Amino acid sequence: MNAISGGYQQGVEPVQMRQMMQQRAQENFRDADADGNKALSRSEAIDVMIEKGIDAENFSKIFKKVDSDKNGEISIEENMQAQVRRRQAMLSDTPQVDVKEVSHIETTV
Numbered sequence: 089m090n091a092i093s094g095g096y097q098q099g100v101e102p103v104q105m106r107q108m109m110q111q112r113a114q115e116n117f118r119d120a121d122a123d124g125n126k127a128l129s130r131s132e133a134i135d136v137m138i139e140k141g142i143d144a145e146n147f148s149k150i151f152k153k154v155d156s157d158k159n160g161e162i163s164i165e166e167n168m169q170a171q172v173r174r175r176q177a178m179l180s181d182t183p184q185v186d187v188k189e190v191s192h193i194e195t196t197v
Contacts, residue, residue, distance in 0.1 A: 113171050117164050127161035 100108070120128055120136045128136075130151060137147045154162050154170040 110168065110171070113168065114164065117167050127163050128167070129161055133162055 116136075117128070120132055122132050122135075123129075133151055134144075134147055137150070142150065151162070154166055156166050156169065157163075
């Protein structure tokens with residue numbers, strides 16, 4: 089996995105990684121925007137989802153969530169907001185280590 093796909097890449101700062109991921113998301117959005125109107129219609133979005141292996145039922149749920157203004161299209165802003173929410177959800181699922189539980193472990197240098 090690399091920084092663009094969301095994995096950790098040694099030597100890449102978190103801010104730099106986030107910028108790379110945002111740039112890649114914007115590029116993917118522009119590639120999917122077949123008519124160039126800066127919004128993804130359901131048909132443009134479903135093409136992308138099919139490529140990613142998402143079935144029709146899940147596509148419909150995802151589209152409804154991402155289309156926050158309910159106008160039937162996904163704008164780049166809606167897409168970026170969805171990316172941020174997804175990242176936040178992933179981070180909140182990360183198990184936290186309780187310092188008290190590991191304080192007895194000695195480190196050797």
